[in-house]
Every structure is written in C-alpha cells, then in structure tokens.
Amino acid sequence: MVYKLYRFYRTSAKAHLELTPELDEIIIGSMLGDLSAEKRNDNSNTRLQFKQTTLNEPYINHLYSLFKxxxxxxPKIMSKFDSRPDKMKEYSSIKFQTLSLPCFNKYRNIFYNSDGIKIIPYKLEEYLTIRGLSYWIMDDGYKSNKAFYISTESFTLSEHVLLVQIFKTKFGLDCSYHKHTNGYRIYIYSTSRNKLFNLVKPYLLDHF
Incomplete structure (x- = not known):
C-alpha cells in the first residue's frame, strides 16, 4: 500500500508537465520506430517505453537524459534466453519507461487504432520533421552496400505507399519499399543516401 501511495504521489506531482516542441518531434519520429505508447485501460493516461539492444545503450542513455x-x-538492462532451436542465444536489452501522464495521451491516439495496433497516421506528413526523421533513423535505420534501409515490417503495404510518398514530397528523397521475410522495408536509393545523411547529420549521435 505504501508503494502504491508513493507511486500515485510521484505521478500526480508530474501530471502538469508539458512537452517542448523538440521532445514532441522526437516522440513522433521514435513512434515510427521502436517506441511504444501504453495504456493500462481506457481511462488511464499513457506511458512511453523506450527499448533497444544493449549495443545501443548510449542511445537509450541519451533519450533518458531528455525524458528523465x-x-x-x-534505464534497466534485461536479459532473455531464446530457446528456439534455430536461436539458442541470450539477448540483452536496455529500456526505460515514463510515468503515465496526460501529455503522452495524444501519441497513443495518433499512432494506435482501436485494436491497439500501431499504425501510420494519415497526417504524418504534418507531424514528421527532420529532427523526428533523425530519431527514427537512429531507431531503425541501417546501411546496406550503397543504399539505406529502415525496418518497417510492422506496417502494412498501403502504409508503406504513404511513407514513400512522404519521403519524396517532404524530404526530396528517392526511395521505395522492398519485400522482406516478415513484410516490407523502406529502401532509400543510393542516389539519395548522401542527401538523407546531410539532413539528419545535425541530430545523429556519435554512437551512430
């Protein structure tokens, strides 16, 4: 009971907090990647959970410094052993989560449908900035030969069509989507890789 009272006090003391425009941009971009927005029930406020492999611990620590x-x-480090025959390996991750606060509710409303599935909002072009794009890239981007991929397998084919359109019209990047085992991934053409890098470079951590 004491812990529950402390937790309630800790949360209620921060219930008035608002987000700066910079943090809003970072959340928008991160929601396209690994960031999740969770609610215990329909009447509760939303908490954000940031999670990466321990290889990206500097990135999680950076995010925590912004949202502490x-x-x-x-942040806490967690380990889990994957006992599947083709894996048989221990995986370590590092994560932290915010308190459940009113200022995070809009991200749950924007990025999740009524079934609790993460989606691409149709107004994403209005929300996504270069700063947000940079954090999305740090979350889920990787180089492959001369091109650049973003892991977007959780989104539908029609959502990939929308993402490609945004990349082209808002950021002037030539790209497409490629079929992968579990879905599709955004593919930035080699002709636009340098342009992408120059856009996001001001926000990239040295770790990347």
Missing part, C-alpha cells in the same frame, strides 16, 4: 523529468526510474 517524466520518469520515475532509470
């Missing part, structure tokens, strides 16, 4: 005023605890 909205959190109740520091």
């Amino acid at each position: 005023n909205y959190c109740g605890s520091k």
Whole structure:
C-alpha cells in the first residue's frame, strides 16, 4: 500500500508537465520506430517505453537524459534466453519507461487504432520533421552496400505507399519499399543516401 501511495504521489506531482516542441518531434519520429505508447485501460493516461539492444545503450542513455523529468526510474538492462532451436542465444536489452501522464495521451491516439495496433497516421506528413526523421533513423535505420534501409515490417503495404510518398514530397528523397521475410522495408536509393545523411547529420549521435 505504501508503494502504491508513493507511486500515485510521484505521478500526480508530474501530471502538469508539458512537452517542448523538440521532445514532441522526437516522440513522433521514435513512434515510427521502436517506441511504444501504453495504456493500462481506457481511462488511464499513457506511458512511453523506450527499448533497444544493449549495443545501443548510449542511445537509450541519451533519450533518458531528455525524458528523465517524466520518469520515475532509470534505464534497466534485461536479459532473455531464446530457446528456439534455430536461436539458442541470450539477448540483452536496455529500456526505460515514463510515468503515465496526460501529455503522452495524444501519441497513443495518433499512432494506435482501436485494436491497439500501431499504425501510420494519415497526417504524418504534418507531424514528421527532420529532427523526428533523425530519431527514427537512429531507431531503425541501417546501411546496406550503397543504399539505406529502415525496418518497417510492422506496417502494412498501403502504409508503406504513404511513407514513400512522404519521403519524396517532404524530404526530396528517392526511395521505395522492398519485400522482406516478415513484410516490407523502406529502401532509400543510393542516389539519395548522401542527401538523407546531410539532413539528419545535425541530430545523429556519435554512437551512430
């Protein structure tokens, strides 16, 4: 009971917090990647959970430094053994989560449908900035030969069509989507890789 009272006090003391425009941009971009927005029930506020492999611990620590005023605890490292015959390996991740606060509710509303599935909002072009794109790239982007991919397998084919359109019209990047085992991935053509890098370079951490 004491813990529940402390947790309620800790959350209620921060319920008035608002987000800066910079943090809003970062959340928008991160929601396209690994960031999740969780609600315990329909009447509760939303909390954000940031999670990466331990290889990206500097990135998680950076994010925590930005959002620590909205959190109740520091990042934690967790390990899990994958016992599937083709894996048989221990995986380590590092994560932190915010408190459940009113200022995060809009991201749950924007990025999740009524079934609790993450989606691409149809107004994404209005929301996504270069800063947001940069954090999305740090979350889910990777180089492959001369091109650049973004892991977007969780989204539908029609959502990939929308993403490609946004990349082309808003950022002037030539790209497409490629079929992968579990879905599709955004593919930035080699002719636009340098342009992409120049756009996001001001926000990229040295870790990347």
